[in-house]
Amino acid sequence: MSNQVQVSLKEEQDRLWKLFHSHRNEMIVTKSGRKMFPKLDYVIRGLNQNKLYAMMLHIEQSDDCRYKFSSGKWMKSGKAEQHKEPKKLWHPDGVRSGKDWMANPICFDSVKITNSVDSSNASMIFLHSMHIYTPVLSVYESQSETPMGIPQPSTRLVTSVRLDYTEFIAVTAYQNDALIKLKIQFNPFAKGFREGNQGDRKRSSPSADDSTTDESSS
Amino acid sequence: MSNQVQVSLKEEQDRLWKLFHSHRNEMIVTKSGRKMFPKLDYVIRGLNQNKLYAMMLHIEQSDDCRYKFSSGKWMKSGKAEQHKEPKKLWHPDGVRSGKDWMANPICFDSVKITNSVDSSNASMIFLHSMHIYTPVLSVYESQSETPMGIPQPSTRLVTSVRLDYTEFIAVTAYQNDALIKLKIQFNPFAKGFREGNQGDRKRSSPSADDSTTDESSS
DNA sequence: GCTTACACCTT
C-alpha cells in the first residue's frame, strides 16, 4: 500500500531544466536527429527491490497550438498539426530489478529528436517544429527478464510521470537569445562558442539580457 | 528456404580481429569494466527486409581449461572455473526490421567485460581471468515491436553465429608483448603509449602490474 | 522556417 514511487531528475539536470524552463526551453530538431540538452536523467525511488521493471519514455504534445516567436516572445499561433501516436522508447537496459533501477540514474541519452518523418532509426522521436512538448517516463512492472520470446500476460503500468519543467518547444533554429546563451554556457559540446574562445563569433543581439552572460567557469 | 543469413564483421574490424587472433588475442578485464578492442561490429545479410528481429550477444567459454602464460607462450593449466550461465545482452536498438539491421553494422560497443562478480551494470559481462572465450551473436525473429507487455508466443532463434577468430583470453594484465604492441598500434585510445609520445612509458618488463594501474578506458 | 557545411569541441 505504501508503495509510493517517486521520480525526479538527477540533481544537476533538475537545476538546469528548471533554469531553462524559466526562459521557455527550446530544443533543436534536425533531419538526422539531435540530442536533447539538458539531458533526461531520471532518478527513481520507491520501487520494490526485487520486482522487475521496464522503463519507457515518450514525448507528448503539451497543448493543441502552434507557436511562433515574435517581438522577442513566444506566442500561440493557430492550431497544432495533427497529433501523431507518440513513439514509445523502451530503456535499452530492458527489464531489471527495482534495486538496479534505483541504484543509478535512468538515462535516455541515446534519444534523438527529429523533424523528419522518415527517420527509421530506433531511438529517434519525431516532433513538429514550433510545437510544444513534455517528456513522460512510464514505469512498467514485468514478470520476466526476457525482453521477448516469453509471453508476458501480467505486465502492468505502475506509474507515469510528467515533469512540467521539462516542457520545451521544438525548433529548427533557436529563437530566444537568452536561451542560446544558456545552451552555450552549460552544454560541454558548445564550449567552442563561449566567450574568450577562438571560435567565438559575434552574436546578433548585443542587447539581450545579461543575467545569463556572466562567465562560465571555463 | 533460401533464407540464408550471413554474418561477418565490419571490414576493418575483421582484419584486426584476425591479426590479433594470429597472436592469441587477450582482453583486459577490470573491476569497473573494460571495453573490448577490436570492437564487435557485426554486418548481417540475408534477413527478410520486412520481418522483425532482435539481436543478442553473449560470450561463451571456448573450452574447459584454465590457461597460463609461461615462457612466452599460452599453455593449458588445469581445469576451468565452473561455467556460469552466460549473460545475454540484447542489442539496445531492440526489435527492428531486417532492412534496418542490414543497413548499418550492428555495434555492441557499450559492452564491458569485468572480473567483478557484483557489477550490476546492465551492459557488463563477467568473465573469468585466464579463461578463453568466444563472442556469439544470436538473431531472433519477433512478432512485435514491443519488447514486453504483449505475449510473443512465436519468437524463434533464426541463427547463432560464432566467429572463431574473435576468440580471446581474458586477462587482468596483458601477457604477450606482441599483443601489447598491436593494441597500442591500433587502438586510438592507446595513442599515449606510442613511440615518441611524451606519455610513452618504458615497457621493458612485461611482468604485468603496471598495465593495470592505468584505467584509461579503451 | 529550414538545411547544410563548418570549426571546434567532448568522449
Added chain:
DNA sequence: GAAGGTGTAAG
C-alpha cells in the same frame, strides 16, 4: 586519433 555533439552563418 576516431566518432560524434555543438551553435553558426549562409543560403
